[in-house]
Structure formats: C-alpha cells, structure tokens
Amino acid sequence: MLVEQIRHWGKAAFGAPAAADAVLACEAQLGYKLPDQLRQLLAETNGIEGEYGLGLLWPTHRIAEDNAYFRNNSDFRRLYMPFAGLVFFADAGNGDQFAVSLTGNHEIYVWNHVDDSRVWVAPTVMRYLEDWMTGTLKV
Template identity: 55%
Template structure:
C-alpha cells in the first residue's frame, strides 16, 4: 500500500520484487532487532527501491544486513564514530549520509527516522514514520 503512495510522489522509482517473510525474519535475527511494522510491510512488497539517479531509497535485505553488520563491526569506525548498535540503516541520501531507525533496548525499532551525518557523526530526527519520511524526502521537505 505504501508503494502506491510513493508512486504518486515520484515517477522515478525502480522497485524490486518482494522479499519473503523468511528473509525478513532472518534479517531481524541476523541484526538482533525487530523491524518497524511499516518496514516489514514495505519489504514484503518490494525488496528495494531506487529513486532518481539510482538513489537507495530502500536498500534490499542483503544490503541492510551487510551494511549494518559492517558498521557495527568495523574496527576503524570504532575510532571515528559513536557506536552504531542503536541504529538500523535502511537507505541513503546519495551523499554519504544514511537513514535509520533507532533501536530500543529490547531490540524493537522505533518508527521515527533519523539521518546519520557521515561527516560529523551527528544523528538527527527527520520524520515520525517511514511513510512521512518518504513523503517529505520525495517532496524536498527533508534536505541533507
């Protein structure tokens, strides 16, 4: 259902086929999290969304798993950045900044979307939900 709304906001979306429920469950096990229901639902509709200029609006499950694991385990990043264990990245801004859900202590993700700034390591709130994030991002209300 979110896809139909996104398609009203942009004609430049490339959608992948849906992810399986097992693949989504495995992602959660691999990262030790529980995705927001909106992310689970969107992944079950499409396993990735590319925007204009092939911007990663929604990474596929493999990239979500690989990038989050790499960020959490990188020895170099431990010296450069605050820990990433409390975020799950799902997309990027095309400039090095990435979008993420915050992870609560119990492993559940909040619905809010934050942006991580790769230059100064700040983490800033940008939207109260995935739906609002995409609407604001695709209409230019969010700029990073």
C-alpha cells in the same frame, strides 16, 4: 498498499516483495526485529531505487550487510559513536544515511558521516519517503 502511496511522490523503481524468510534472515543477522512499518514496506517491495540509482529503501540483504559492517568495523568504532539502537535502511547519495530507531516510536534519523551527528528527520519510514521524494527533506 504502501507502494501505491509512494508512487505518487515521484519516480522510483520497486523491487519484488521480500520473501518472509529474507526478512527473518535480515533480522537474525541484525539481532533485532525490524519495526513494523519497515517490515510491511519490505513485504511489498524489497528495495526502492530513486532517480540516479539513489537507495531510497535498501533491500533486506543490504540492510543486513551494511549494518553488520558499520557495527563490526574497528575503524568505525574508533571514529563514530555506537550505532546501537539504529538500523540503517537508506542513503542520501552523499555518504549520509537514514536509520530507523529500534526503540520508542521508531522515528527516522539521518546520520552525517562527516561529523557523526544523528538528526531527527521524520516520525515514520513513510513520512521520510514522502518528504525525501518530494524535496521537502534535504540533508
């Protein structure tokens, strides 16, 4: 189980597993199927909260709502490059956010809210969690 691996990397609070219909509703609102590893993780825990309330993995409703907001906000469309092809699923606590690519190998990027850069940070959701929780990944 993925949650059991994550417990070894640091302190975290885990939500109850996401219901299958919650994942489907999230995907319907996004207009995309979530990558398999993210779906599997949500099926085990509908959100992971790190120290100080940090959103290590958002619950399905927040994934859907935040991504809709980012895609539909007219100010964001003027300020930032399009967010198509990415699904935000976690935050760094400083305004930056983590996103999974909807194409290719579903790698993880961090979006910098100040300069609008998107930088590769991990090959998988699980590697992002491990590196972020153990302090290997810094943004």
